[in-house]
Amino acid sequence: MHEFSVTKSLVDLCNQEAVRNDMKEVRIINLKVGRFTGFSPDSIRFYFEHLKTNTRCATASIVFEEVPIKIKCCDCHKHSTIDEPILLCPYCGSNAIDLISGREFSVASIEGE
Numbered sequence: 001m002h003e004f005s006v007t008k009s010l011v012d013l014c015n016q017e018a019v020r021n022d023m024k025e026v027r028i029i030n031l032k033v034g035r036f037t038g039f040s041p042d043s044i045r046f047y048f049e050h051l052k053t054n055t056r057c058a059t060a061s062i063v064f065e066e067v068p069i070k071i072k073c074c075d076c077h078k079h080s081t082i083d084e085p086i087l088l089c090p091y092c093g094s095n096a097i098d099l100i101s102g103r104e105f106s107v108a109s110i111e112g113e
Ligand SMILES: [Zn+2]
Pocket: 073, 074, 075, 076, 077, 078, 089, 090, 091, 092, 093, 094
């Protein structure tokens, strides 16, 4: 259900951007989604199909760029990329972790005419 509200914001944002840039039809939305958000591209795509009608995004599709979860250990100072959103250092097991990337949810660009 979380994806519904973020997708709604996404459609609103892209629609506003299209109006501001005098773009009549948005074709492509390049979206960065950090894996730490837990958002599922499939769910976002599903809601998007419903929410985009009667907006300037009606013919648009989303291109997802998944941003991996990168962490830095505050104890052993090693950097790692992890698949699961579990903040533990794979080297020393410490949970004193800085999250470097993975929280992103942003529109990198929109394309259209
Ligand atoms: Zn460590």
